[in-house]
Amino acid sequence: MNEKNIEESPLKQRLRSIIFGTDTPEGKAFDIALLVSIVASILLICLDTIDSLHNNYGELFLIGEWMFTIIFTLEYVLRLYCSQNRFHYARSFFGVVDLLSIIPTYLALIFPAANFALAIRVLRLFRVFRVLKLLRFLADGNLLLKAMLQSSRKVFMFFFSVSLIILVLSVVMYVIEGPNNGFSSIPKSMYWTIVTITTVGYGDITPQTPLGQAIAALTMLIGYSIIAIPTGILTAEISHEMVKVRDLRKCSNCGKKGHDNDAQFCNHCGSDLETLDSLTNP
Amino acid sequence: MNEKNIEESPLKQRLRSIIFGTDTPEGKAFDIALLVSIVASILLICLDTIDSLHNNYGELFLIGEWMFTIIFTLEYVLRLYCSQNRFHYARSFFGVVDLLSIIPTYLALIFPAANFALAIRVLRLFRVFRVLKLLRFLADGNLLLKAMLQSSRKVFMFFFSVSLIILVLSVVMYVIEGPNNGFSSIPKSMYWTIVTITTVGYGDITPQTPLGQAIAALTMLIGYSIIAIPTGILTAEISHEMVKVRDLRKCSNCGKKGHDNDAQFCNHCGSDLETLDSLTNP
Amino acid sequence: MNEKNIEESPLKQRLRSIIFGTDTPEGKAFDIALLVSIVASILLICLDTIDSLHNNYGELFLIGEWMFTIIFTLEYVLRLYCSQNRFHYARSFFGVVDLLSIIPTYLALIFPAANFALAIRVLRLFRVFRVLKLLRFLADGNLLLKAMLQSSRKVFMFFFSVSLIILVLSVVMYVIEGPNNGFSSIPKSMYWTIVTITTVGYGDITPQTPLGQAIAALTMLIGYSIIAIPTGILTAEISHEMVKVRDLRKCSNCGKKGHDNDAQFCNHCGSDLETLDSLTNP
């Protein structure tokens, strides 16, 4: 490792700290520029699907698309160049995503099959997570994530029970309403049940028989009530995590615990508090 | 009881521990295989209701249905054979469900009345709960269940009040809108009120008069607001139960309370903590 | 008062304790019978509005209606007879409701104007609250009511802000979409905004212009987010009230506080705990 660093040119080292790093001002600027480029290129793909805009500005969109593709290709080559282990990068999750985000535009030169290439081109969005890995280091994200992981077992049991309820209600509605009223199969009936239990209620399929409407009303009341359960679980976990984080913020001078997330000084003796991030992100 | 055990063949005892028990690895494997079979047989019933699939793969589905029916019949016979008290099993809830899940396929040989047999065949789903009784022993389920039981009296009062509101609003809307605008009877008007107050909003029946729309808007705002009440009740109960469970986790060495659900060692003196399950599931 | 009691016949006193009181077994039985009668008479009115049932069982419903009217008339006369101050009762809220619940059926003999009489006949429902005053004495109801009163000021401010948001969005949508797309006036536009912000979403009026759809999407996201606010307020209040009620449950032997709502004995010293109701309902 040490030997490798000696071989590398200072330019390569500097490039790596800019492209892969997030600590230097240049590294942060690069990440922000990349985030803006990704969002802009996605926006361009979205707007290009509107017929009236495509007809008027189609060529402009094409130029923009090629510009972003060239930028991302350049970035991919630079990443390959300055990474310490090129094969490792090329085979990593982000390496594959980086490659997938530039290939479709080149492919479109040869096979102009619009829709499929589009679907892959939008994978570009996953590159956003490359920049977002920054957020992982924020205390708030950690707290939320921890609360969600802690409650995941309870939430899984909740969704398991909901699935059973959905299946039973779907079969009952399929038997009662039948194909004549739009409940043409059990999977279709499950689609209706999910539309109803989540209180979305499109109205493309609605019960027509009195008994069907009564069971539909029951389904709605079930959906309306059980929405309380995941909220209750998650709230209790977040509350608990927040208390724990505050208890971690102990003044090293007087020992008082329970300071606020954003407190800079101990509210008991006035001495400087350590930052929270160092405590919650070991 | 002892005498009975002496009479029993070791095979019968072993079968019982596999089929009814959940402690041995074989018992767990049997339960998982059963769970998979039940889910697969239900899935098969669901897919068979899709016309295009039924036309193409109908025979395959029929073969699968008979295969599962034979498996479940075999299982039922084995359960009957190795249970200590056969009449007790046959008359128990799960005994009846087990029987009901195999009868319809045999009946369909004689009377091919599709829909009704289907409805009963899906009762098979209740057999899932046989396997799920395992979940009862998980601490999380216990906590959730306890919180729901503790809050059931408050939630009942909430639903009682909501029922009164729904009835009053239904009558008012029936009088205002009348049969010409789709509010053809008070029960139908109640269906509309439930669709609206739960924020489902199909749109199959909508108020047409200005006064009706004003009261509809009021109904929506009521539904939107009171959704907070059961959430508040349940969250407060879950929070309280979680604190209580944590307080139960007392270190037997130093006496410190309030350890996390997943903590293995006391975070004060480092000694091993008893498992939570033994505490919350006496 | 004392003199009055001396004049009264024991029958009258006993009747009063049955009809108005809730402490004796007879008083409770009377209240339950009354509750059942009210619910049954309302159910009958509801079912009578269904055309097919009205055509087949219309005469049965009429007989039932007259039966209940005679029962309620008898009850009204008895209440008048045995109340200590007849004018006071007749002019009280419940006295007026009791009278209003029997008059419409008699009026229908003279003026058979169905709908209006129906609307008043359903006022009968308010009589349910006469029986429900019992619930006021339940600790859970008290806790919920107190939490709602405590949070009412915050909830009022929330609804005031929501009203402003609704008004602004309505005007903006009226200007953008205009009468051609169903937004025929600002009140109609407000109806649409409430349908959208409460996530009901009938779909009878939907935005057609791209800008309108963008603002509609914003409206939905606002509605989706701010639903969290009343829930948060109420949950925090209920949580606080529950802790306070538990703190009130102090063991008179060892002084330990914080017992559960349903605890019968102190979990520290084992002595009998006073009932909660006497503490929270002074």
Added chain:
Amino acid sequence: MNEKNIEESPLKQRLRSIIFGTDTPEGKAFDIALLVSIVASILLICLDTIDSLHNNYGELFLIGEWMFTIIFTLEYVLRLYCSQNRFHYARSFFGVVDLLSIIPTYLALIFPAANFALAIRVLRLFRVFRVLKLLRFLADGNLLLKAMLQSSRKVFMFFFSVSLIILVLSVVMYVIEGPNNGFSSIPKSMYWTIVTITTVGYGDITPQTPLGQAIAALTMLIGYSIIAIPTGILTAEISHEMVKVRDLRKCSNCGKKGHDNDAQFCNHCGSDLETLDSLTNP
């Protein structure tokens, strides 16, 4: 400043305390009268958009509109007259809003372009906030605002994640359903995704293909689940703020903390408690 006060006529000083101040009874009365006028003038604009009312009472509405405009003009002139620094007031946010609320009616004399003038006329609504600044001083508003600010970073991260999910689902649905089923462009598909994920569910665009319906069902379940997250965050924050506010309410006699928001006397020693407002609004 002192010199300026000496120059001013007592009338001007008194007018200023009435118009800008909120401490004197006259100042409060003025604010309430202003609030009523603003709400009434907005109501009038709203009702005027209903065709039937406009045709019958159009002239009455016009007279009302001019009456309110003259009142607000008078108020604006008085504010200009009695403010200590006229240019400062005229250029301030509320000064501009005050002016904007009277100009459109005068402009309508010259250019009768209804819709645009209407949109500006409704800016009048922002004047409500002038009166509402009073509410800022209420402890409840402060607590709510503080809880929302404290949780804003977490809520922002939540909405960022939701935006990503919406974008990915929109593209997937656009590729699957395509323009033939109403998903004519990615922005339109985003409109559908937001309608679905917020559980509004208009039903103007609904998935037609089985795969599209499956992904729609997934979208609904996601929307139904993640509604719990902002609720959890906000509830935990409000809970924490409420505990903090109660801890601030310390009895100056015996030192006991944790009194209720509305407590007047210490529940431990009985001495008078300071008002909460002075503590939370420094």
